[in-house]
Amino acid sequence: MVEFAFHFPSGFLWGTATSSHQVEGDNTNNDWWRWEQEPGRIRDGSRSGRACDWWRNAEADFDRAAAMGQNAHRLSIEWSRIEPREGVFDDAALDRYREMLRGLRERGIEPMVTLHHFTNPLWLAEQGGWENPLTVERFERYVRHAVGALKDFCRLWCTINEPNVLAYMGWNEGKWPPGKRDFGLSMQVLRHLMQAHARAYHAIHEIQPEAQVGIAHNMVVFEPAHPASPLDRMIARLHDRMFNRLVLDAMAAGREPGLAAFRTLAALRGTYDFIGLNYYTRRLSAFDRRSPATLFGRTFLNPHGELSDGEYGEVFPEGLYLLLKRLARYGKPIYVTENGIPDADDDQRPRFLVRHLHAMWRAIQQNVPVRGYFHWSLVDNFEWAEGWTLRFGLIEVDPETQARRPRRSADLYAEVCRANALTSETIIRHTPELLEEMFGISIG
Numbered sequence: 001m002v003e004f005a006f007h008f009p010s011g012f013l014w015g016t017a018t019s020s021h022q023v024e025g026d027n028t029n030n031d032w033w034r035w036e037q038e039p040g041r042i043r044d045g046s047r048s049g050r051a052c053d054w055w056r057n058a059e060a061d062f063d064r065a066a067a068m069g070q071n072a073h074r075l076s077i078e079w080s081r082i083e084p085r086e087g088v089f090d091d092a093a094l095d096r097y098r099e100m101l102r103g104l105r106e107r108g109i110e111p112m113v114t115l116h117h118f119t120n121p122l123w124l125a126e127q128g129g130w131e132n133p134l135t136v137e138r139f140e141r142y143v144r145h146a147v148g149a150l151k152d153f154c155r156l157w158c159t160i161n162e163p164n165v166l167a168y169m170g171w172n173e174g175k176w177p178p179g180k181r182d183f184g185l186s187m188q189v190l191r192h193l194m195q196a197h198a199r200a201y202h203a204i205h206e207i208q209p210e211a212q213v214g215i216a217h218n219m220v221v222f223e224p225a226h227p228a229s230p231l232d233r234m235i236a237r238l239h240d241r242m243f244n245r246l247v248l249d250a251m252a253a254g255r256e257p258g259l260a261a262f263r264t265l266a267a268l269r270g271t272y273d274f275i276g277l278n279y280y281t282r283r284l285s286a287f288d289r290r291s292p293a294t295l296f297g298r299t300f301l302n303p304h305g306e307l308s309d310g311e312y313g314e315v316f317p318e319g320l321y322l323l324l325k326r327l328a329r330y331g332k333p334i335y336v337t338e339n340g341i342p343d344a345d346d347d348q349r350p351r352f353l354v355r356h357l358h359a360m361w362r363a364i365q366q367n368v369p370v371r372g373y374f375h376w377s378l379v380d381n382f383e384w385a386e387g388w389t390l391r392f393g394l395i396e397v398d399p400e401t402q403a404r405r406p407r408r409s410a411d412l413y414a415e416v417c418r419a420n421a422l423t424s425e426t427i428i429r430h431t432p433e434l435l436e437e438m439f440g441i442s443i444g
């Protein structure tokens with residue numbers, strides 16, 4: 001019988017990722033809660049509601065993560081709980097977060113804390129949220145407070161989750177609050193988010209010099225729909241630049257994101273100790289003369305690819321390898337801060353996991369400094385405008401009864417975490433067909 005293993009570096013972090021609004025429940029004081037109450041905003045009309053009940057009892061799921069051999073977890077803290085009214089900080093909320101972070105550490109799980117994951121306190125949203133330049137200072141004030149209170153339990157910080165996605169969904173697509181469609185405004189929002197990131201970066205280092213601070217950046221592989229078409233190639237490059245590169249260039253070169261004339265902002269340069277990569281899919285880009293509002297381009301999923309539930313994305317593991325190789329150029333440690341698939345019946349996730357973990361392993365073999373992997377997600381949770389229709393959890397959750405049921409993939413992932421390796425045993429047990437498909441080994 002064949003036996004082989006793809007080993008990961010010692011000390012590698014294996015975990016899952018979540019965000020406050022998606023798992024805590026009863027986050028009534030933020031812009032997303034308000035958005036959920038408006039008819040037609042959420043695909044299935046559902047609401048975050050009790051979510052996964054983490055505010056009361058995250059610990060039950062921490063136990064499950066620990067039992068799976070996970071040694072890290074990425075979670076976010078909720079600004080609207082910590083600063084429920086402008087300038088008023090809630091010590092009880094910070095105590096609860098301290099308790100959660102301590103609970104993770106006691107279980108041998110290293111926390112990575114995201115300070116902003118899409119949601120905003122209502123009072124902030126009412127003042128214009130990220131359109132308002134004053135939000136930059138307000139974010140810094142909140143960050144100082146939160147980091148000061150939590151620093152004994154956390155050394156890995158993500159300032160802002162996916163500034164590009166937030167700006168795009170809220171101000172371009174208009175599917176997330178505040179539901180606008182205005183390209184100029186979306187760029188302004190992106191600039192404010194990056195300014196806020198820079199402020200947070202410096203503030204955290206002032207409070208906790210040994211902290212490791214980065215951003216969780218969503219990247220999509222854009223490829224021309226027709227590779228022979230120069231216009232499609234141009235649009236694919238444009239999409240790559242706007243979605244993938246603006247944020248990275250902002251941090252690397254200290255350049256404010258914008259279409260053309262960039263302003264340099266020295267305080268932004270080098271504001272990352274690591275890069276967090278959130279990777280889900282590839283999209284095809286095509287020139288479209290009928291869409292001036294989207295800069296004459298449109299993107300869509302490869303109709304010949306393997307698509308996930310709800311046509312959320314194409315399964316494209318090679319993309320993880322390509323993006324990691326590309327990020328190596330920045331010379332900083334890299335964490336895969338999110339990677340996952342909506343797959344309620346778990347008929348795709350086992351293969352998804354094996355193929356993506358192998359892609360990551362290949363990048364590491366080529367000296368890409370990947371330090372950890374956080375699967376999205378530990379448990380099914382409230383998937384924003386898709387409500388409860390998309391199930392990303394290794395563990396299934398019934399939001400009504402709060403019952404949990406581990407999916408098959410949970411066992412697969414646990415084996416990887418415990419072994420710090422992807423072994424032939426695991427592949428044979430969970431995805432035997434991949435032996436032949438990926439490695440040309442036939443088991444007869």
Ligand code: BGC
Nearest residue numbers: 019161162165218278376383
């Ligand atoms: C976000 C998560 C979201 C996930 C799946 C990421 O872009 O950070 O909040 O649930 O994608 O869509």
